[in-house]
Amino acid sequence: METARLVSLIAATITTGLVGGLFYGFSVAVMPGLRASSDRTAVETMQRVNVAILNGWFLLGYVGSLLFTGLALGLHLPGDGRRALLPLAGAFVAYVLAMAVTARVNIPLNNALEQAGPVDRITDPAAVRRAFEERWVRANVWRTVLCTVAFALLTWALALHGGHA
Template sequence: MLPNHPWFFLLTLAAAVGSGLVAGVFFAFSTFVMKALARLSPAEGIRAMQQINIVVLNPAFLGVFMGTVVVAAGVVVAAVWHWQSPASLYIIAGSLLYIVGTFGVTIAGNVPLNDALAKVNPDDAEGQRIWSDYLRRWTWWNHVRTAAAASAMMLLVVGIAA
């Protein structure tokens, strides 16, 4: 049986809500932001994405993005400790999916691409070549982390309800 404490419920709920919020942000990028940037000239698209990558590093987004990692890790520990509950499997799976599939993919996939784009001169031919590759690769990784965050949210909700 999972701990019957309000804090456990609230932490699991916070992890689910955080996963959902992050999934929504990433979904927006996958479905229309990157498509809009691709319609701009390469130089304009590069400049816009370079600015997005600076502005996204703010307390509101990072608080939800990183806070969900911390909360999910805590929920995993509690759920593992009480693994015999059927709900624990959903909570562990959802939490790990967020940590690995959303945070891990961001660190291993999207951040290196963002770091490389930050060094690009939007006005030269090499920058424009990199931009084309960036759009394709960054968006693919973003689809992965969108699906991971949305799936994590669903699993956490099922775990709460179980």
């Protein structure tokens, strides 16, 4: 039981850190870099990123974080694992909120961007960009903050686990 607790907690921490780092990278580099690009370039780049990101490695981190955190939380419920429950529960809630932001804001905006069609056929790329960029960036900042909170809480849970084992 102790090994399963530790392994699930480590896996949750790693996957959450990877996803939070991805969102952070978009916040501090990708989107600021695209801000200086032409409308067509920005739209085309985000359309391509939205296709490229749908792969097994991304899904392992994105879904894995939720599953591993939930598993770690469940495994820490009985007996002597309760010390880490508060940070684990907080990490789980923070990550679920990040997923909710993604589902309610980022994914619908990504879908609308895709529905705009090939960039060379878009008659008003500035309008497409305006409908997408500001809301997407703001939501991504929230996802970044929530994943960072989840990561910090998982790190705290690891410290409690290490002090307990």
